[in-house]
Amino acid sequence: MSADLTEKTDRYERMLTEALDAAEPRPPAESPLGVAAAEVREMASSYLADGRHFRATDDPVNALASFSYGYGWLDAGVRMGLFAVPADTELFTT
Structure with a gap:
C-alpha cells in the first residue's frame, strides 16, 4: 500500500505542476x-x-489530498472556460 500511495502522490504532484x-x-x-x-x-x-509541505513533513495522505484538490480546482476552471489549454494535452477533462 505504501508504494501505491507514494506513486499516486508523485503522479498528482507532477500532474498539478504540469497543469x-x-x-x-x-x-x-x-x-x-x-x-x-x-x-x-x-x-x-x-x-x-x-x-x-505535507510531503516534507512525512504526511503523504494529506499531500495527496492537497495535490488532488488543487488539480480539481484547475480542471474545473478549464471546464468553465477560464483557461485555454493545449489541444494535445490529456491533463484536463475538456
Whole structure:
C-alpha cells in the first residue's frame, strides 16, 4: 500500500505542476472572469504548496489530498472556460 500511495502522490504532484504550467487564463485579467481565473489559479497553487509541505513533513495522505484538490480546482476552471489549454494535452477533462 505504501508504494501505491507514494506513486499516486508523485503522479498528482507532477500532474498539478504540469497543469499549472499548461493552463493560460482566457479572459482579460481585469474582467470578472479574469479575476475568477486568477482566484482558481491561486487556489491550485496554494494546494500545490500545501501538498509539498505535507510531503516534507512525512504526511503523504494529506499531500495527496492537497495535490488532488488543487488539480480539481484547475480542471474545473478549464471546464468553465477560464483557461485555454493545449489541444494535445490529456491533463484536463475538456
